[in-house]
Amino acid sequence: METQLTMWAWQALYLFEALVLSTSIGMERQAKHKDAGTRTHALVGVGAALFVIIGEYGFMNVLSTNVKIDPSRIAAQIVSGISFIGAGIVFTQRSHVHGLTTAASIWMTAAIGTACGAGMFVPALVCTILYFIAVRLLPFLVRLVVPDFSSDDILRLQYRDGQGILRSILSVCTNHDISVEGFSTRKSDDMDNEPSQRGHIVSANLEIRGRDSKALISDLSSIDGVISVTRINNID
Template sequence: MQTAGLFSHIPGEGLLQLQELGLAFFLSALVGLEREYRQKAAGFRTYTLVGVSAALFMLISKYGFDDVLSAGRVVVDPSRVAAQIVSGLGFIGGGVIFMRRDTVRGLTTAASVWLTAAIGMACGAGMTIVALLTTLGYLAIMFLTPGWLRRMPRASREGFKISAKGDARSNFVDHACTVLTRLGFTLGHVSQERQNDSEALLFTVHVHGTKAPEEVVTALMRLPGVQAAWSEKSDESLD
């Protein structure tokens, strides 16, 4: 039984479907506003379009084939369209994830794009309460938990930059990498620069670990060929 309303003579084009699209628009826009507020790569327009598009795909899957269905002869599986929405969102998510030196950025944005599509699909499927509670849960996570997470005790694993200057002929770079790995550090972006056509070599690496920078500098200064070593705070952070 179709809901009476605008275009109610056409299957799937009644007031109920317009309400579901409107709900998808509203909830997706809320997610987009949060991302816009944080000035992320994908903002209000992207999220609104993703959510409404997912809802529209669900409505097409549910009602778009009524004119070709024939009892006992033509049967369609509405879940196939929903499955393709999930896999198709991968190219949008992949487009907002990028690597800066040794840090991955955009994971939260990609995950929220995926979530927005799910909210839109829930609206299109008529699962109003699920869509509303999911959106409220997302907003609670994004606005309420950051302060709590910053206060939560955790094991120290700071990221910083280590530089060492030494004689290039001593092969101190390989020894330095071995020492850093032995100390439990994860090595990121590495650079080497020869100093003014001399035999001096400047070695720089971004590291993440639990040891204090002073302890690392002391260990590097013990290596043969190392003339100087120092640390700097890294400006890299996760999205």
């Protein structure tokens, strides 16, 4: 009985580690306002860990000298099964693929959960750290070392309505060899604006592809009628 309690304690620890590590990845995705956030990643990580534990310990009562199991088969099924969730996140809009990074993060979360279920604490922790290096530190280093590296961004602009400013914005993007993959606009009802400007300010999100250049934002900001320009990196 004592041996069984010890085994249950270790299994609970495996599941708890999977919850902590997968939740940290989900929080990063949710901070970027992705559909697959904290709950999705936590469930994927803990579920993968539980599948591995079931594969290793779930059939001990039927084992005998003539019955053998292969726990690695469970891991193989996790790899193929998680693809269904990842495929549901990826979509194409205006010839641009969205959701690849989030789908990859779910796939990686399943791998981390599998490692936790197998009791591989250190590889699971290292893999989580490497994830944050890849999605947080690496883009910054790339932009620092290669400032003109081609990238996908969203530009969020505010400008005054009824002055043909959008045409000027698109013209400036063209001059900087920037491809505008799509854009959306809406009338801003921001209460921070003066009462006379409310309803006359447009907020626009421009999905752009091209070389990262601070000069583009500078030129857009200098357009008469443009109130603000903000860049949101890594739209995926």
